[in-house]
Amino acid sequence: RKEVEQDPGPFNVPEGATVAFNCTYSNSASQSFFWYRQDCRKEPKLLMSVYSSGNEDGRFTAQLNRASQYISLLIRDSKLSDSATYLCVVNPSGTYKYIFGTGTRLKVLA
Amino acid sequence: NAGVTQTPKFQVLKTGQSMTLQCAQDMNHEYMSWYRQDPGMGLRLIHYSVGAGITDQGEVPNGYNVSRSTTEDFPLRLLSAAPSQTSVYFCASRTDRGFPRGNYGYTFGSGTRLTVV
Numbered sequence: 001r002k003e004v005e006q007d008p009g010p011f012n013v014p015e016g017a018t019v020a021f022n023c024t025y026s027n028s029a030s031q032s033f034f035w036y037r038q039d040c041r042k043e044p045k046l047l048m049s050v051y052s053s054g055n056e057d058g059r060f061t062a063q064l065n066r067a068s069q070y071i072s073l074l075i076r077d078s079k080l081s082d083s084a085t086y087l088c089v090v091n092p093s094g095t096y097k098y099i100f101g102t103g104t105r106l107k108v109l110a
Numbered sequence: 111n112a113g114v115t116q117t118p119k120f121q122v123l124k125t126g127q128s129m130t131l132q133c134a135q136d137m138n139h140e141y142m143s144w145y146r147q148d149p150g151m152g153l154r155l156i157h158y159s160v161g162a163g164i165t166d167q168g169e170v171p172n173g174y175n176v177s178r179s180t181t182e183d184f185p186l187r188l189l190s191a192a193p194s195q196t197s198v199y200f201c202a203s204r205t206d207r208g209f210p211r212g213n214y215g216y217t218f219g220s221g222t223r224l225t226v227v
Contacts, residue, residue, distance in 0.1 A: 034215045043200055043218035044153070087152070089215070096141060096160050097168065098216060102152035 001026050004090050006101035014109050017078050021104045023088030024070045032091035035062055035073045037084045038103065044087055047073075078108045112136050116201050116219035123191040123226045131186040131222050133201030141204045142184040143168070143216065144176065146197040153200065159184055191226045198223050 005024045013019045025033075033050035048055065050062040050071050061074040071090075075082055088101040117132045135142065143158040155168030159178040173195060175187040184203075188195060202216035 032214070036215070043220050044216075045218070046215040049215060096158060096166075097155055098143070099155075100145070100153040102150065 003027060003092070003099045004088055004101040006086075006088050006104045008102060009105040010107050011104065012107045012109055013078055015078060015080060017108075018074065018076050019078055019106065020072055020074045021086055021088075021106075022070050022072050023090075023101055023104075024068075025088075025090045025099075026069070027090070027092040028066075028069060029093035030090045031093045032098075033062075033064055033071050034089040034098075035060075035071075036087040036089060036100075038087055039084050044100075047086070075106075078106075080108050080110060082106060083108045114201055114203055114217055114219035116199075116222050118222060119220065120223050121225070123188070123224065125191060125193060125226060127191050129188050129191070131188075131199055131201070131224075133184045133186065133219060134182050135184075135201075135203040135217075136182065137203060137205070137217070138181060139203035139205045139217075140181075141206070141216075142178065143202050144174070144184070144186045145200045145202065146170065146195075147200060147221075148197050156186065156199075188224075193226045196224060196226045 035047040036044040037047045038044040050064050054063045059076045063072045085103040085105045087103045090099050114135045144156040145153040147153050154170050157176040159165045199222045201219045204216045
């Protein structure tokens with residue numbers, strides 16, 4: 001089993017739609033979680049950290065479910081500019097390593 | 111602040127050649143890492159450093175060396191290039207300052223696209 005798994009997509013959604021991605025992780029002791037966004041041929045950029053209580057940043061909401069070992073990203077009122085690949089990142093407890101998922105591709109359609 | 115600066119942006123090497131990918135950060139971050147990104151495989155950790163003078167291997171270290179003589183610089187050396195090392199290489203840095211609510215995700219450089227022929 002991969003340490004971090006994501007549905008590769010693509011998720012094709014119309015403008016204004018709400019879309020959600022999940023990411024599962026295998027190490028139950030993982031302590032830090034993030035969502036990154038990566039545009040084509042660009043570097044990954046931090047979208048948001050994921051806190052145990054869940055957190056929101058504008059149209060983006062991140063949740064952590066430790067019991068089922070997954071994190072989620074919800075995007076409301078999708079914009080064309082949200083089209084990108086979204087990477088899930090997990091930091092297993094006791095290590096300095098950040099493990100990246102292979103990403104979920106989102107296409108927002110006009 | 112420039113953030114994380116990588117050079118060169120593009121490079122073509124012949125099999126067997128060696129080269130150094132440069133990475134520098136001006137944010138006084140403790141941690142630095144090198145990743146490679148290949149289609150369908152995501153970002154894989156090559157080497158990382160938790161501070162000046164301290165480095166360790168990641169998931170795919172073979173064929174690469176690193177050193178961290180200063181906080182700012184973390185070069186990646188390809189010892190004898192092979193076609194399997196054709197990839198996009200990203201350097202990244204982060205800090206634990208502000209834990210647990212600070213911004214301690216990685217900041218990435220813009221990448222080096224390497225082709226080995």
